[in-house]
Amino acid sequence: MPRVREFDTDEVIQQAMEVFWRKGYEATSIQDLAEATGLGRGSLYAAFDSKHGLYERALQRYVRQTTxxxxxxxxxxxxxxxxxxxxxxxxxxxxxxEPGRPGCLLVMAITERVPHDEAANRIVCDAIAALQDSFYGTLHLARSMGELPPGADIPALSNFLVTMIQGLRVMSAVCRDKTLLGQVVDTALNAILE
Known part of the structure; x- marks a missing residue:
């Protein structure tokens, strides 16, 4: 008779996400994941096949939460x-x-995994497309309500804002000055919304 899982898969994925977010994929060991989740290595492998399988699920969760x-x-x-x-x-x-956690798990995936990890690349591309779609809808509505000029290039603005968010997340990992980062936001908004 097969053994019944005695843990909450969603909770394990959430805990693993926090570890990957704090340490990155390469620096995270199966032992780190076992300690964070309270599961043995065998249970992790049985549930997720590999460290990479758990990473994919954690990255998908992060993307869903942030999107x-x-x-x-x-x-x-x-x-x-x-x-x-x-x-x-x-x-x-x-x-x-949270000072010990660098920026954004999505940005970490882009720099650490995307160049050689097809699954991470797919997840990241889907996340960026979802963000672009979200901005597109909001900007399109704003243009129809007269808050943006009739000729505003909504796709270009959407792409700019996605890039702006990712850039802010990268910069916030090295620049902890909220005032300076806020000035960057105001400068960008003045440039695109005036």
Missing amino acids: DATRESLMRRVPIRQVMRELLLGRIDDALE
Whole structure:
């Protein structure tokens, strides 16, 4: 008779996500994951096949959480400048909130895994496309309400904002100055929303 799993898979993925987020993929060992989750190595392998299998699930969870949070922020019925400013400043706050955790798991995946990991590349590309779609919808609505000029290039603005978010996350890993990062946000918004 097969053994029944005696753990919450979602909780294990969440705990693993925190480890990968803090240490990166390469620096995370199976022992690190076992200690964080309270599971033995055999249980981790049985449930996820490999460290990489668990990493994929953790990265997918992170992407889902951050994409959902971004969509929720963008759906608020306030002026576009306020929506964008609060979203970008919120990403800075998130990044600076926990000093031991560098920036963004998605950015870490881009720099550490994407060049040679097809699964991570697919997850990252899907995440970026989802963010672009979220920005596209919000910017399109703002243009239809007269908050952006009729000729505003919505796809280009969407791509810029996705790049801006990722850039802020990279910079916040090395620059802990919230005022300076806030000035970068204001400069970018002045450039694209004026």
